[in-house]
Amino acid sequence: MKRGPFLLGALSGLTVVANADHVFARALADTPLPGLPGADNRVLLLINLQGGNDGLNCVVPHGDPTYYQVRQNIAVAPSDVLHIDARVGLNPRMTAFKKLYDKNMVAIVQGVGYPAPDHSHFRSTEIWQTAVPDRYEHTGWLGRYLDGANLPADNLFNAIALAQVLPEVLVAQKTDVPSVAALAGYGLVSDRNAAARRTYSELVADNRFPFQSPYLAHVAEIEDHAQRGSEELPKLIAGYTSDAAYPATPLGRSLALAAQIVGSRSGTRVLYIQHGSFDTHVSQRGTQDRLLGEFSDAIAAFYGDLAAHGNDTRVLTMTFSEFGRRIASNASGGTDHGEASPLFLIGGGVKGGLYGTTPDLGGVQTNMGNLKYTTDFRSVYATVIERWLGRPSAPVLFGNYPQIGGLIS
Amino acid sequence: MAAGLHRPTGQLDVTTALVPYAGPWNERAASHLMRRAGFGATPGELHRMLTRSMQQTVDDLIHFPPADASPPGELVDLQTLLAQGPLRGLDADTRRQRLMGFRMEERRSILALQHWWLNRMLVTPAPLQEKMTFLLHGHFTTAAIQKNVTPALIYQQNQLYRDNALGNLRDLTLVVSKDPAMLLYLDNARSSKAHPNENYARELMELFTLGRGNYSEEDVRQSARAFTGWTINRATQQFVQNPRLHDDGVKTFLGRTGNFDGSDIVTVIYQQPACSAFWATTLLNWFVYNDPEPQLVDAVAHLLEKNDYQLAPVLSVLLRSNVFFSERAYRALVKSPAEFVVGTYKAFGMPEIDPSAVRAMAQMGQVLFYPPNVAGWPGGAAWLTSQMMIARQNFVAGLVNSAAMQQSPWLSALPRSAGQAAGVLLQTILQGDVPQQSFAQLASYLDGSAESALGTLSPENFELRVRGGAYLAMAMPAYQLN
Incomplete structure (x- = not known):
């Protein structure tokens, strides 16, 4: 394993890596891969709108009379909708996001889902994150991308989950992705002085343990990442200054850190953030409107910050949610678990506008009160993998899915 | 390495697996x-x-003998809010202030409960009862404060798990189905014949008793009908069966047909x-x-x-079987944050857990009474992220540097010889589950000889070095494993 040389290099500060593999890996990292688009410094930011974002009160079909019939207690009044066209518009709290849309920075893909949808949060979240609906798969689609992408093997930060728990989408075979919920918590306390650090590196350099455990190698690797990562990350992202005003929300704080990472020398290509919970079985308007407002304000601040540092075209943001919600509202002013919903792509490379088929609520696109999908989410993933990350999508998605034309230039 | 749960290598001998272990008792x-x-x-x-x-x-x-588990003082329940007088007639600002005040009280109550439970895990004379209570808490999940699950109700549920910790699983499932906190958390309290809510019925089968693939969507709908009318009385906050909300029609569930109610559903489930x-x-x-x-x-x-x-x-x-004491099972689990924190206080022999441990555990990814979702804490490799590992090591660093360490009866009494002290540290904290040369490496740290060039340690600060040695032992890979 690769832990030995790291520990020597990072801990003693003396032995600056007399290790040929390491030097080679560094050199390789500085060399662009020829012939592939996306082999430069592009970043994909994935935002999980966790809990099941209700698509119909997010991208509101204000031109569809059925919407107002079946959602009397929670419908967004036509005059409140931020009109995109005569059929759909955005939730009234998404004014900042609407401005990005009007600048052609936002693509809305409508009616996204997958065959035989599962209504369980856990299973459907797993399906969106593994991109495998019909069997249990342990690796995530971005984990498989990372495993195959020839990114610098010695860089701990090729991908970072800005979350406390590593999401399934970043679970890989060969790549261990750090999760960093907040920079303040991502550091070993200072009393881990040089003496303790050195002894620690000696202690863990030996792996001849008098017992076996299916988790032993993983623990050792993670402990190494904890030590090395907490020392390296603050240095890598130091020196970044920004006067962007982010909203004082968890998403705002995460996106501020994301902008700093993008603007640093960490070489990060993939970021993950979670926002929610959108599981609005009761009193949906209060909760979902607030969450969408937080999303809209934070994303606007993020792209403002990125633009001020010349990074806005480097970052493609994509949202997803495990499912949309039931077409009709329930008696509690909420909606139950449903099926298809829209997702957003923002920023780098995106050609703004509406994609996919606008749902027809009274028509044939329904399945027992749920919206049938018209675009397979793996088509969106395939487009992002091929057009933005510059990798073949078939090995990542275990098959070929048609790309969405024009979505990413 | 992939997340998830991992089986140890090697072969299982199923014929002797459950036979009592006859190996060394050490x-x-x-x-x-x-x-x-x-x-x-x-x-x-x-x-x-x-x-x-x-x-x-x-x-x-x-x-184990029955043990007192009275709650940590007064817990907030709905009566606390109602006792302040009616909300009706108040202007919006006053009403908001009163509700905010109630939320603050709730949070204080929950913090007290979390701290109380950690200490219970530490000092209980019935450890298995508490360990089963902890399993059941993450299994039949309910999160406090959301959906009006008050601290008083979450304590009542916790006590229910404790009372049934080694009891009958079928009976337990039935009382859980009537537990007020559960009825609120998974929405059965608002389920009626006209609008059956499927949330509890689904999770009962998916997460609590059968697992996916062992029932159909139709079984979910039919059992949801059977549970209609199982709700709580608003005034007493306790379980009631409301016949006006109950669907007493015939249901077909997992191949059986009858005028089922919730207890019939539980009976049929336990026949699968x-x-x-x-x-x-x-x-x-x-x-x-x-x-x-x-x-x-x-x-x-x-x-x-x-x-x-x-x-x-x-x-x-x-618990007395060959497979339980097998080498394949040894250190084959990842410690949860609760096991890590309580186990650390146990290892030092300290009598009381500091309230700050609750916040430290949150950074490790586990907040008691707030499972991440209805599936509970995933466990296994999910506990192994660099962020959580940093939180674990920082917790130990904070603890070994606190004044409370003087309460550890053995740490201050360590032998003055660095070699012997290293031996005791690695034996007591890790049962010697370290590579052989760790003993010498730790001894060298303790006597400071390894550090002469850096000069950070001197022979005078023995106590500091012992604490540093304990910290290092607890940063070893084996210490993350159960």
């Missing part, structure tokens, strides 16, 4: 038992166990072979090792059925 075996059946053991507790046999020790774990397999897997994952072989699951499922889902006789077999 510190290593006793520590293993207490890490699994409890939250670790103090050096004094281990010493006492070794004066008895393995069989007697397991008997003590199973047949998938149910015993589901619980066998749950118990094996919790006590023995992850992703157990189907043959081992079958053997334990058979044991559950034979004992009519009584936990005490099943755990009595499991």
